Amino acid sequence: MEFRPCIDLHDGKVKQIVGSTLGYSNQSVVENFTSSFDSSYYAQMFAQDHITGGHVIMLGPGNEDAALAALAAFPQGLQIGGGITAANAKKYIDAGASHVIVTSYIFHDGQLDLERLKNLNELIGKEHLVIDLSCRMKDGKWFVVTDKWTKFSHFEVNAASIQYIENFCDELLIHAVDVEGKKGGMQENLVRDLAAWTSIPTTYAGGVRSLEDLEMFNQLASGKLHVTIGSALSIFGGDLPYTDVVKYCKKAG
Template sequence: MEFRPCIDLHDGKVKQIVGSTLGYKNKSVVENFISEHDSAYFATMFKKDGLTGGHVIMLGSGNEEAAILALQTYPGGLQVGGGINAENAKRFIDAGASHIIVTSYIFHDGQLDMERLNNLVSAVGKAHIVIDLSCRKRDNKWYVVTDKWTKFSDFEVNEETIPFIEQYCDELLIHAVDVEGKRSGMQEELVRDLAKWTSIPTTYAGGVRSLEDLKKFEQLSDGKLHVTIGSALDIFGGDLPYTDVISYCTNKAYDE
């Protein structure tokens, strides 16, 4: 189990927001935290602490400059997502991203678009792709949601679809949309399921808010999943010490 840090960018600034409030014209985006520091500050921090596989997420337009600044500050140490497609993916890899992260681009009009997925693989190679299966529960099943988490796709996340999608990427990133950014606890059932279904490096995001949660996450996942924490961290305005998370996950890695 590794701790994967994050740099979420909105309007060119490092923020922590409730992701499920994005994408609605008649609703305000709920912001948990706006940093006084730029993206390079956090990239430098993560580099100094030896954290790899962190993700830089561009939440809407106007964030490319800040994203590339982070990537150039920590080349090879960060992944980038948000508005990535087959045409611009290589630009971000060339700027220093280890991987590009995609959801809405390949889940097009509510369906998995194999042409787009294959084009992406051709553009940067499977080894540089992370597929984000951000999902919500409906009818007691997990479905990928797209377009800033506002639209359900017909792609169910289960023990049959995970092995299929793993053929086209190097890692998976799973946002539990209904708890992401709310510091309300994790989707325990989803954590258990992902630990059973996945066979490549997989990072879970959503609701982990304390060391107790982190310990429970490790137990539920049997140490097979990586974890990212955003709003709950003290570096993003929360109560959970960033250094405690690093210490816990690093010591567990040594134990293994």
């Protein structure tokens, strides 16, 4: 298990928000935390602690400069997502991202667009691609949600679909949409499912809020999954000491 930190960018600032409140014109975005430090501060912190594989997520427009600053501060140490397409993916790889992260670009009109996915593979290489299967439960099954998590796709996340999509990427990132940013505990059944279904590096994000949660997560996943913690972390205004998480995950290996 590895700790995979995050740098979420909104309006050019490092923030922690409730992701499921994005994308709606009739409601405000719920912000848990706005940092007084810029993106490069956090990137340098993760570099100093030798924590690779964290992700920079651009939540809407106006975040590119901050994203590029983070990549410059930790070359090859961070992944980047949010608005990634075939038109800009190579730019971010060239700017120092180890991987680009995609969801909505390859899941549009409710379907997996295999042509777009294969095009990305040819453009930047499978080894530089992370697919984000942010999902939500419907009728007892997990489905990918797109467009800032406002739309259900027809793509069910299960053992067969993960086995298939792993052929096109280097890693998977899974946001448990209903608990992400809420510091209310993880979706344990999703953690168990992902541990059983995945065979490539996979990072789970959503609801982990304490060292006890972290230990439970590692047990549920049998050490197979990596973990992201955002709003609960002390560096993002939470109560869970960042240094404790780093120590625990390095010890857990």
